[in-house]
Amino acid sequence: MIGVLFDKWGLTEKEGREILGCTLDEYQEMKQGKIEGFSGEVDEKICGALRIRTALKFWFVDEERRNKWVKKPNKIWGGKCASEMMIVDIKGVRKYLESDVW
Structure with a gap:
């Protein structure tokens, strides 16, 4: 799933x-469908x-637009895109998006 x-996000x-802070082996397991057994982090x-x-x-209702947004430079983060920010602060990206949604 991940x-x-x-x-889809073009990562x-x-x-x-x-972004996930995982090893190559763990990432490949995820791509093959494994969904449990990883560290808490x-x-x-x-x-x-x-x-x-x-x-x-x-x-974004349009799937293509929302998927492209992840790699699009954003002034909220000084021109960095969401994918870059997820590497250093995935919680911050999530909180930013959810604050305007909920």
């Missing part, structure tokens, strides 16, 4: 691993990514 989402394998970041996906559905 691998499909990251593919590289390296970006996906950096990795699980928390997977949950954060899924919540970002949900919040984006409220922001």
Whole structure:
């Protein structure tokens, strides 16, 4: 599930691993469908990514637009895109998106 989402967002394998803080082996297991047995921190970041996906559905009806938004420079983060910010603060990205949704 997470691998499909990251593919839709146009993330590289390296970006996906950096966002989740996981090893190459763990990331490949995720892309093959494994959904449990990861560290608490990795699980928390997977949950954060899924919540970002949900919040984006409220922001953008069009799937293509919401998927492109993740890689689009954003003035809220000084010209960095959401995927760059997720690497350093996935909770912050999630909270930003959810604050305007809920």
